[in-house]
Structure formats: structure tokens, C-alpha cells
Amino acid sequence: MHKQGRREPGADEILDVRGKCCPEPALEARRRLDVMAAGRVLKIIATDPLATVDLQILCDRLGHRLLESRTNGDELSVWIRVSAERRPGAG
Template sequence: MEQPAATETIDLRGLKCPLPVLRTRRHLRDLAAGSLLRIETTDPLSVIDIPHLCREDGHRLVSSAPLEGGHSFLIEKAWE
């Protein structure tokens, strides 16, 4: 099954906790409801922190997949 195209992709590789979550939250704030944001991280805690951010803020985690040396997340911004 093909993944939907992201509205925006941000590279958060190399950043350590809590920066990936803080920058993801900031980017989501600026997107329209229903927009898709893909993020790429290398922080091992992101696999816990990003899903928690989505649950906490009401966003939908569309997919989560390992990348070479990190992880990729596709997030749909919550409908307001």
C-alpha cells in the first residue's frame, strides 16, 4: 500500500530529546488541519516521544518506519 504524500518533510536527524518533539509540535502548529507532515529522526527516544505527542495533541500517527540510522514518522494534523 502506497503512503500518502506529505505536505512537508522535516529532517530532525542529529537532534536529541526533546528537540525532535518540540520542532515537530512547532511545525504542526503552522500547518492546516488534515495536512501530512513527515519527520525523520535519529534520536532513539523519538519512537516513544512522537507517538506520545500525537496522542497528547490529537494528531493521527499515519505511519512509523525505521530508516537507516533512525526513524520516519508520517503525522496527520488534527482537525480543529
């Protein structure tokens, strides 16, 4: 999803989960997304290579939108927009 020279999406909040492994990045993201207002954007910074996959599954289950993901070396950045039409729990 990353295009050279393209600006990164804006973020209203940043969640740094570098050094944490699955399932922690997705669990912490869910806790933060649960309290954010609709339309806000959360940027998650992670080093777990499975974080993007886990966060996409989380978005699919809860109704949020994964806007973009980028990789820079071992670091991943993922932007998620909070949906107004949230779905009940992902377990």
C-alpha cells in the same frame, strides 16, 4: 508499522531533525504542527531512537494522528496527520 513493499504515505511538509536528541525532535515537530492546516501530513525524519515514542505521545496529547513510522538503518521516518480537533498544549 512498516510493511515490505508498501508505499510510504504522502507528505505535505518534511521536517528533518536528524542528529537532534530528545526532546528536540518532538519540540520542533510540535512547532511545525501548530502552524499546519488540518488534514495536512508532516513527515519527520530523525535519528533519535526515542523519537517515535515521543512523537506518539505528542500526537496523543494534541489530538493528531501518527499515521506510520518506518526505520531504515539508524534513520526513522514518521508521518503525522494534523487534526481538525486539536487539543490544547502538551506542556
